Amino acid sequence: MRIAFDAKRIFNNQTGLGNYSRTLLDNLYRFFPREDYLLYTPRLPSDTNKYATQFKTVAANTRFKHIWRSYSIRKDLERDEIDLYHGLSNEIPFWLKNTKTVVTIHDVIFKVLPNTYPQLDRWLYEEKTRYACKYADKIIAISEHTKKDLIKYYEIAPERIEVIYQPCQPIFYEAESVEEQFGENFSLFPNLKYLKTLPSEYLLYVGSITERKNLLTAVKALHQLSAKDRIPLVIVGNGKGYKKKVQAYIATHQLQKWVIWLEAVTSVQALKHLYEKAQLLIYPSFYEGFGLPVVEAMLCGTPVITSAVSSLPEAAGAFGNLVHPNDVNTMSALIQALLSDSRKREILGKKGRDAALERFDPKRLTEQMMEVYKRV
Numbered sequence: 001m002r003i004a005f006d007a008k009r010i011f012n013n014q015t016g017l018g019n020y021s022r023t024l025l026d027n028l029y030r031f032f033p034r035e036d037y038l039l040y041t042p043r044l045p046s047d048t049n050k051y052a053t054q055f056k057t058v059a060a061n062t063r064f065k066h067i068w069r070s071y072s073i074r075k076d077l078e079r080d081e082i083d084l085y086h087g088l089s090n091e092i093p094f095w096l097k098n099t100k101t102v103v104t105i106h107d108v109i110f111k112v113l114p115n116t117y118p119q120l121d122r123w124l125y126e127e128k129t130r131y132a133c134k135y136a137d138k139i140i141a142i143s144e145h146t147k148k149d150l151i152k153y154y155e156i157a158p159e160r161i162e163v164i165y166q167p168c169q170p171i172f173y174e175a176e177s178v179e180e181q182f183g184e185n186f187s188l189f190p191n192l193k194y195l196k197t198l199p200s201e202y203l204l205y206v207g208s209i210t211e212r213k214n215l216l217t218a219v220k221a222l223h224q225l226s227a228k229d230r231i232p233l234v235i236v237g238n239g240k241g242y243k244k245k246v247q248a249y250i251a252t253h254q255l256q257k258w259v260i261w262l263e264a265v266t267s268v269q270a271l272k273h274l275y276e277k278a279q280l281l282i283y284p285s286f287y288e289g290f291g292l293p294v295v296e297a298m299l300c301g302t303p304v305i306t307s308a309v310s311s312l313p314e315a316a317g318a319f320g321n322l323v324h325p326n327d328v329n330t331m332s333a334l335i336q337a338l339l340s341d342s343r344k345r346e347i348l349g350k351k352g353r354d355a356a357l358e359r360f361d362p363k364r365l366t367e368q369m370m371e372v373y374k375r376v
Contacts, residue, residue: 007039107289143311204278209239275300
């Protein structure tokens with residue numbers, strides 16, 4: 001098959017949707033190398049990129065690059081005799097007639113939490129998502145919860161939606177720790193040297209600093225711990241207005257020495273190392289399409305406290321610790337109980353990793369995707 005991909009985020013997004021796109025393509029090439037994969041992007045990166053050299057890449061040949069993916073791309077797809085087009089982030093081209101289509105819908109946050117998006121963005125996301133849900137030959141939802149939302153908001157027949165979970169990057173499935181894997185070269189990796197200065201015990205939060213991600217509840221839970229039980233919270237992520245709100249709470253309650261900000265962890269080795277060394281991951285989000293940090297932490301053998309809402313119970317499975325995202329008291333009590341019981345953390349870490357390895361096995365998930373392609 002000649003399979004085309006919306007590759008904008010493969011080249012331009014370093015987290016989130018970009019990671020989903022790159023991981024999917026890497027796994028397809030790894031497990032199904034005989035198929036013909038083509039990447040379509042408005043712009044190619046200026047630096048050397050493995051995807052631009054490993055795959056046939058088509059860049060927009062127009063001044064109107066911002067609308068090319070939605071409209072003009074159909075001419076390129078027909079010219080290249082594409083069998084199937086996969087829109088990797090909630091959209092497919094308008095008025096595409098002669099090419100089969102699959103679309104991945106990650107979430108509908110703009111419908112569930114409309115106040116978290118500007119009005120114009122909400123309108124654009126609504127138009128593209130509604131069109132994709134109506135006209136795509138198959139819809140991929142990255143969680144059962146996203147599937148339920150699609151049925152609720154767009155009245156889609158359930159049989160048109162296939163749930164295929166998102167695998168993590170390959171390094172998270174490796175049994176060796178980062179230190180074991182790289183030995184004496186450990187300190188030479190980008191972004192790893194500053195990790196030497198981290199405390200021996202810490203809680204971890206990974207994600208953007210936005211209202212929806214709800215970091216403030218984790219900070220409030222940290223504040224409720226007694227000084228003798230408290231360990232630092234390491235925050236990997238960045239933000240704007242909501243970050244200032246969190247920082248104001250930290251300053252008011254004199255928690256500065258208990259909070260460590262790491263805004264630019266660009267190395268996946270560094271991120272895995274942070275998970276491996278953390279006592280717990282705290283992920284109190286109000287809404288997620290999937291909740292990738294939860295799975296990454298579990299694959300690293302790190303116990304997780306996360307929200308009992310949206311897709312997060314799916315991501316955490318039987319060995320996650322679930323709490324309502326606004327319940328500071330329960331979250332604080334959970335943190336304290338797990339910090340005081342190293343044996344329980346060890347058991348949760350091992351069982352959580354084993355379960356995550358099985359549920360989010362990249363080969364099985366990629367086979368599910370290829371089966372969808374073939375059926376379509």
